[in-house]
Amino acid sequence: MLKKRVIFTLLYDSGSFMLSRNFRLQNVGKIDWLQKNYNFSHIAFYIDELIVLDVSRGERDIERFSDTLKILAKGCFAPIAAGGGIRKLSDARKLLLSGADKVVINSVLFDDPQFVSSLAREFGQQCVVGAIDLKQDLDGTYHIYTNNGACLRRDPVNNLLEQLPERSVGELYLNSINQDGTGQGYDLGLLGLIPHQLNVPTILAGGAGRSQHLIEGLLDERVDAVATAHLFNFVGEGLRKARESVSMYGIDLANWSPLSELKSDLSKKGIEI
Amino acid sequence: MIKQKKVVVVDFGMGNLQSVVSALEFLGADPSISSNPAEVTKADAILLPGVGSFRLAMQVLIEKNLDEAIKEAVQIRQRKILGICLGFQMLAESGAEDGMTAGLGFIPTTVESFIDQELEGRKLPHIGFNQVRLPKSSSLFDGFKATDDFYFIHSYRLLAQSLPGQKAICNYGIDFLAAYEHENIFGAQFHPEKSQTNGLRLLANFLSA
Numbered sequence: 001m002l003k004k005r006v007i008f009t010l011l012y013d014s015g016s017f018m019l020s021r022n023f024r025l026q027n028v029g030k031i032d033w034l035q036k037n038y039n040f041s042h043i044a045f046y047i048d049e050l051i052v053l054d055v056s057r058g059e060r061d062i063e064r065f066s067d068t069l070k071i072l073a074k075g076c077f078a079p080i081a082a083g084g085g086i087r088k089l090s091d092a093r094k095l096l097l098s099g100a101d102k103v104v105i106n107s108v109l110f111d112d113p114q115f116v117s118s119l120a121r122e123f124g125q126q127c128v129v130g131a132i133d134l135k136q137d138l139d140g141t142y143h144i145y146t147n148n149g150a151c152l153r154r155d156p157v158n159n160l161l162e163q164l165p166e167r168s169v170g171e172l173y174l175n176s177i178n179q180d181g182t183g184q185g186y187d188l189g190l191l192g193l194i195p196h197q198l199n200v201p202t203i204l205a206g207g208a209g210r211s212q213h214l215i216e217g218l219l220d221e222r223v224d225a226v227a228t229a230h231l232f233n234f235v236g237e238g239l240r241k242a243r244e245s246v247s248m249y250g251i252d253l254a255n256w257s258p259l260s261e262l263k264s265d266l267s268k269k270g271i272e273i
Numbered sequence: 274m275i276k277q278k279k280v281v282v283v284d285f286g287m288g289n290l291q292s293v294v295s296a297l298e299f300l301g302a303d304p305s306i307s308s309n310p311a312e313v314t315k316a317d318a319i320l321l322p323g324v325g326s327f328r329l330a331m332q333v334l335i336e337k338n339l340d341e342a343i344k345e346a347v348q349i350r351q352r353k354i355l356g357i358c359l360g361f362q363m364l365a366e367s368g369a370e371d372g373m374t375a376g377l378g379f380i381p382t383t384v385e386s387f388i389d390q391e392l393e394g395r396k397l398p399h400i401g402f403n404q405v406r407l408p409k410s411s412s413l414f415d416g417f418k419a420t421d422d423f424y425f426i427h428s429y430r431l432l433a434q435s436l437p438g439q440k441a442i443c444n445y446g447i448d449f450l451a452a453y454e455h456e457n458i459f460g461a462q463f464h465p466e467k468s469q470t471n472g473l474r475l476l477a478n479f480l481s482a
Contacts, residue, residue, distance in 0.1 A: 002395075002445065003402040003422060045469060048402060048424075074295055079424055079467045101289050101324075101426070101467065124325050126398040126426045170398050201400045224401065254402030254422035256469040265416055266300075266477055271275060273300055
């Protein structure tokens, strides 16, 4: 049976990793800081997937972002999706050559549907993750925002999603701006906004602060994966423990042996890693 | 032991080669990425990773004379090859993506898309870790349990019926071929380089097979 996934999202702005709360960013440290204090290559063995987003508020530097991605990819034997500001095929190719397996797109989904189609033609539909940032008004209506949450799309959510070019987006990443970084749990209301014909895997993001939130998200049958960008709650042994809690709840996550076990098994065959 | 082998990752411009290389290096191998037919022919072990369109990939392979180089290494020199994802599909006789295209012909079957009737509402692409039923006596799956989880991302599949060799099977509405081993031909529909320690173990098995 296909397993549900727990995804870790890293937010990057001009060389540093960030914490985000309702899309306001707070700098937490650079890549060497992440390695040193949070032993990222250890954490990477406890996730099903990694997403790295360049959410730079100033001008983006894709060369520098790609260099960081290369370092992250080196010790990560799980799939990686990366994005932020992709507007050209060459941007996507650059990230794919720097260790990404998939690219994440946001604003171009609505700004340039033809480009979305050409991405899928060039790299395959499975390679394109459509990230949608949504905000709920006081009256309960949802709106799509693009450009790092700065730009309100006036059309109804349903219309916008129905207009996405057919067979061009391989996965949807639904993120709640209201819940983002609050640690108060996901907004399951986002799931009702997906039109039926968009029958692609769905990743729910925004708001996870404890493993109970991951469980709440994964229990919904419309959810294929949950993502968390909450560095502090889930680093160290946090992700390992969160996975255990999710599994103990009866949700089927993928299993693999700890690295130490692989090391000792391979050592018996004369392979030292 | 692994270090002395000449391991070549075939570069035909499609797919995330760096991940495969990182995984092989992690296991102590010293792989080279190459699009040079002469180098591919001389390899002890060949890895053929790839994502994207079957037709386009075969076209590029032929343009670069890599198809003949791989056939010489595998069929005449009896070197081992591991195809990954699209690279695995390319080991088949043909692919149905955008019309029929001939593959390398090492596995006597055809690659076809999952069809709606067999999916029974399941989403496409098939993305994520899925459970694979593993064959008992296979060098590729030495040290594994009867079932283990691997990361898939694809919309086309090979069926296992009437194939010789060792077959690992995954179910996504229909039973399909998740991995394969027959003499010096190895393949995985999933991504071993993206399947955490399960994938690293499989790659180590391939290198020492």
